[in-house]
Amino acid sequence: xxxxxxxxxxxxxxxAGLIAFPxxxxxxxxxxxVFFGIYVILGLSLNLILGEVGLFxxxxxxFFAIGAYTTAILSTQYGVPLAWLFPLSGIVAGLFAYVxxxxxxxxxxxxxxxxxxxxxxxxxxxxINNPWGLTGGPNGLLVLDRFTLFGWxxxxxxxxxxxxxxxxxxxxxxxxxxxxxxxxxAWNYVREDEVAAAAMGIDVRWAKSLAFTLGAGLAGAAGTxxxxxxRIISPDSFTFSESVILFTIVVLGxxxxxxxxxxxxxxxxxxxxxxRDFMEYRMLVFGAAxxxxxxxxxxxxxxxxxxxxxxxxxxxxxxxxxPPKPGAAAPAARSDA
Amino acid sequence: MGIFTEQLINGLTxxxxxxxxxxxxxxVYGIMRLxxxxxxxxxxxxxxxxxxxxxxxxxxxxxxxxxxLAVVVLAAMIAVALVGVTVERVAYRPLRHSHRxxxxxxxxxASILLQNAAMLLWGKRYxxxxxxxxxxxxxxxxxxxxxxxxxxxxxxxxxLMLALYFFVQRxxxxxxxxxxxxxxxxxxxxGIDINQIIRLVFVIGPALGAxxxxxxxxxxRQIHYTMGWAYGLKAFTAAIMxxxxxxxxxxxxxxxxxxxxxLGAGYVSSAWKxxxxxxxxxxxxxxxxxxxxxxxxxxxx
Numbered sequence: 001x002x003x004x005x006x007x008x009x010x011x012x013x014x015x016a017g018l019i020a021f022p023x024x025x026x027x028x029x030x031x032x033x034v035f036f037g038i039y040v041i042l043g044l045s046l047n048l049i050l051g052e053v054g055l056f057x058x059x060x061x062x063f064f065a066i067g068a069y070t071t072a073i074l075s076t077q078y079g080v081p082l083a084w085l086f087p088l089s090g091i092v093a094g095l096f097a098y099v100x101x102x103x104x105x106x107x108x109x110x111x112x113x114x115x116x117x118x119x120x121x122x123x124x125x126x127x128i129n130n131p132w133g134l135t136g137g138p139n140g141l142l143v144l145d146r147f148t149l150f151g152w153x154x155x156x157x158x159x160x161x162x163x164x165x166x167x168x169x170x171x172x173x174x175x176x177x178x179x180x181x182x183x184x185x186a187w188n189y190v191r192e193d194e195v196a197a198a199a200m201g202i203d204v205r206w207a208k209s210l211a212f213t214l215g216a217g218l219a220g221a222a223g224t225x226x227x228x229x230x231r232i233i234s235p236d237s238f239t240f241s242e243s244v245i246l247f248t249i250v251v252l253g254x255x256x257x258x259x260x261x262x263x264x265x266x267x268x269x270x271x272x273x274x275x276r277d278f279m280e281y282r283m284l285v286f287g288a289a290x291x292x293x294x295x296x297x298x299x300x301x302x303x304x305x306x307x308x309x310x311x312x313x314x315x316x317x318x319x320x321x322x323p324p325k326p327g328a329a330a331p332a333a334r335s336d337a
Numbered sequence: 338m339g340i341f342t343e344q345l346i347n348g349l350t351x352x353x354x355x356x357x358x359x360x361x362x363x364x365v366y367g368i369m370r371l372x373x374x375x376x377x378x379x380x381x382x383x384x385x386x387x388x389x390x391x392x393x394x395x396x397x398x399x400x401x402x403x404x405x406l407a408v409v410v411l412a413a414m415i416a417v418a419l420v421g422v423t424v425e426r427v428a429y430r431p432l433r434h435s436h437r438x439x440x441x442x443x444x445x446x447a448s449i450l451l452q453n454a455a456m457l458l459w460g461k462r463y464x465x466x467x468x469x470x471x472x473x474x475x476x477x478x479x480x481x482x483x484x485x486x487x488x489x490x491x492x493x494x495x496x497l498m499l500a501l502y503f504f505v506q507r508x509x510x511x512x513x514x515x516x517x518x519x520x521x522x523x524x525x526x527x528g529i530d531i532n533q534i535i536r537l538v539f540v541i542g543p544a545l546g547a548x549x550x551x552x553x554x555x556x557x558r559q560i561h562y563t564m565g566w567a568y569g570l571k572a573f574t575a576a577i578m579x580x581x582x583x584x585x586x587x588x589x590x591x592x593x594x595x596x597x598x599x600l601g602a603g604y605v606s607s608a609w610k611x612x613x614x615x616x617x618x619x620x621x622x623x624x625x626x627x628x629x630x631x632x633x634x635x636x637x638x
Contacts, residue, residue, distance in 0.1 A: 050438075056438075056441075103619075103623050104619065104622065104623065106626075107622060107626065110366075110370075110372055111577065111622060111626065113372070114372075114573060114574065114618070115618070115619055115622060117570065118574070118614075118615030118619060119615070119619075121570070121611060121612065121615055122612045122615050122616065125608075125609065125611055125612040128608075129608050129609060240570075244445050247441075247442070247445070248442055248445065251438050251439065251441075251442045252442065255438065280457060281453075281457070283449055283452075283453040284449075284450060284453040284454060284457065286446075286449060287445075287446045287447065287448070287449030287450030287451075287452075287453060288446065288450050289446070290442055290445060290446025290449065291427065291428045291443045291446040291447060291450070293442075294432060294439040294440070294442050294443040294446070295428075295431045295432060295443070298432065298435040298436060298439040
């Protein structure tokens with residue numbers, strides 16, 4: 001896309017399609033599009049952590065859960081309107097992430113991965129055990145309030161559709177701006193080489209912490225949307241397999257790639273809907289597809305341009321025996337394990 | 338005595354099973370720097386293969402007998418080792434030189450695939466494990482009570498762990514495994530066939546996991562197709578606690594985790610016992626980032 005006006009035409013067509021969709025599609029598919037949208041937000045939020053900074057977070061569902069439960073608890077017990085809870089859940093989830101990741105943020109690669117899985121499990125077990133009678137145990141909580149904004153309230157699937165996708169358009173713009181900012185470049189630098197980044201004056205800890213906080217905050221806000229839409233939340237919605245799906249969305253889409261996340265979320269959410277008739281075999285095929293996709297498209301469905309440039313410089317002869325560089329922690333561990 | 342020794346014995350039994358599973362994780366990680374997420378599923382498959390054999394014609398009519406159990410465990414180990422080698426060939430080898438996250442996702446895919454294959458083969462319900470082949474009875478040793486089952490599990494696990502330890506430390510092939518873990522390129526220059534070593538690791542790890550699967554079935558008397566993930570996660574936690582990539586570390590970590598979990602269940606709360614395990618893991622990683630017996634690896638650049 002060398003011609004700039006072509007790019008704007010593509011954007012205009014996409015936006016028109018986005019607006020027209022619920023008028024054309026059935027209620028059922030509009031609903032599917034809402035959940036697809038929620039996964040897009042979650043994928044984008046994890047992409048900040050995993051894609052941009054390369055922090056292996058496989059417990060992202062925990063932050064989503066914090067957002068959804070904050071919404072449900074404050075809404076039912078204290079009558080806080082859902083529209084206020086939208087930012088508030090994000091702030092709570094972000095603060096939570098900031099506090100809990102502080103002591104573990106220095107952990108590398110797979111160590112961070114296992115700790116975030118553990119975090120996910122701790123949250124899920126805590127929700128099931130109903131601390132102080134807040135979370136409703138295994139049955140979860142009901143959300144009775146409706147999402148109301150300036151007198152407009154979300155009732156039909158189309159309302160939720162516009163709410164979700166309107167929010168996505170806003171955050172995509174914000175995230176693209178962020179990617180090209182000082183912060184975005186610092187994040188990528190940390191991902192590629194922590195030591196060099198630190199030597200260039202980047203506060204590595206701060207950069208990682210910021211990514212975790214922002215990513216978790218966004219996931220928390222997605223939690224409010226989810227709670228408002230589905231109206232009953234239970235610990236089953238925030239299991240490790242949820243985190244695995246989000247992790248897969250980001251890697252499958254292409255690390256650090258915003259369009260990649262959207263395409264991958266679509267593939268993972270919409271394709272199973274199409275193959276509903278093969279219920280029993282669905283997950284079998286899903287697992288096989290994950291392997292096949294990684295073998296034939298390791299760079300992701302829609303790799304980010306920065307990433308492609310890096311991959312091209314990676315394939316130097318003589319490196320056949322050792323894993324390529326972008327693993328960050330891998331080469332360090334390789335030589336002196 | 339009383340609750341403490343009882344939970345200690347329960348913990349050691351469970352811990353020795355965790356240790357067997359953890360060895361599979363730690364060996365694969367040591368050689369390939371890959372968390373083999375499918376390993377928990379291989380363990381689960383071992384339990385199901387053992388289940389099928391014990392329920393089949395072959396076992397009917399046979400009374401309690403250690404020989405029969407040994408044959409079943411061995412058969413499960415062989416069957417699951419074949420699956421393990423296949424998983425490596427299909428899902429991991431093509432990705433050996435690509436970004437490590439792609440291998441992680443491929444491993445997760447293999448895990449989902451195997452789990453659902455088991456669901457389709459053996460059904461969604463819990464299966465009651467046939468335990469009539471295990472000799473009944475209780476023993477007392479130094480004032481501590483064991484059941485025969487616990488004794489068999491502990492002895493078998495200990496035997497397998499010692500066998501592995503001597504294999505890796507004292508044989509030429511074991512030396513090749515250790516060399517490969519340190520540096521693939523140099524090992525290759527020394528004439529070691531890396532592919533063979535990786536294949537061997539994918540025979541040993543899954544075979545140990547399968548033995549652990551049969552033990553869990555016999556010990557808890559029921560199995561389910563989703564159990565691979567829960568035990569796999571605990572075992573991986575144990576491997577990290579001991580220092581990932583370190584074989585004695587996985588053994589120590591497994592036993593420690595089993596004991597801590599059972600003591601936590603006995604004294605604190607059994608509803609929170611799984612959370613307890615992860616809290617300990619996080620605490621340990623903050624204090625000793627490379628595990629109990631781990632070498633300082635990741636921070637060298």
